[in-house]
Amino acid sequence: MNIYPYTSPIILNDLLFDKYGGDATLGTSAQRSIAYLMAEETVSESLKTFLLPTTVTGTFARVTPTILLDHAYINSVAVVRFIDTEESIYFTASGSTSAYFSLRNDVYGIVDLHYLVANCNCSHGVLTYPYKVQIVYNAGLPTGTANQPNVLMALSTYATIMMNEIIGYGNEAPGDVGVEEYSSQQYREVRRLKNTDFGASPKAIFANRLLRSLRKHKFVGM
DSSP states (O other): OOOOOOSSOSSOOHHHHHHTTOOTTSSOHHHHHHHHHHHHHHHHHHHTSOSSOEEEEEEESSOOSEEEOSSSSEEEEEEEEEEOTTSOEEEEEESSSOSSEEEEETTTTEEEESOOOOEEETTTTEEEOOSEEEEEEEEOOOTTGGGSHHHHHHHHHHHHHHHHHHHTOSSSSGGGOOOSEEEETTEEEEOOOOOBTTBSSHHHHHHHHHTTTTOOOGGGGO
C-alpha cells in the first residue's frame, strides 16, 4: 500500500490557482489548501509518481530477479535490503552503482537484482533465499515538469472540483458524478462519459486528458 507522504500542498497555491482558472476568493485559505492537497495527491496517484522528487521505501514479497517498483519516474535507487522469514535484514547493498542491483528503466521503475543473496543458517547448514526485498529509492517527475502548464491546469481543474464539493455548489451533480442524461425545460442532451482517476464528469475527463503524455503504463515497460 502506498501512503501519500505530504500533508500540505507542495505545488499549487492561490496565485497559481487563480492564474489557471480557479477562484482564489472561494472558501477559506484552509479549505483551499485542502483542495490543493487533494488535487496533488490525485495527480500523483494518476501518474504513479510524485510531483517532486521524494525518497520512499518499498517492500516486495515476491522476490524475483526483476522487480517493478510502486512508482514511475525513478531518479535513483539508494539501498536494497534482503530480509529473511524472521523479518531480519541479513544483507544490505547500497550505492548508486552496485554489483547486486541496477536500475534498468527509470521511467517505468524496473530494478534488476543481479544476485539474490542467500542467507546462511549455519547451525543447520542451510542456505535460504530472501523472503522479502526492501528497496529505498527516489521517485518524482523530472525537475520543472510539475510546473508545466498541463500539470498546473490539471491540478487547478481538479482543485476547483474539490472546492465546489467543500463549499457545496458548482459541480454538475453532488460528488461530481458523470451525468449521462440531462434535460432542462426544452433542452436535453446525452453525454458519453468515461471513468477516470479524477471522476467521470466532463471537467474530470478534461483534467485526466491533460496528463496523458506523462502517464506511463508501467507493465508495458517490462
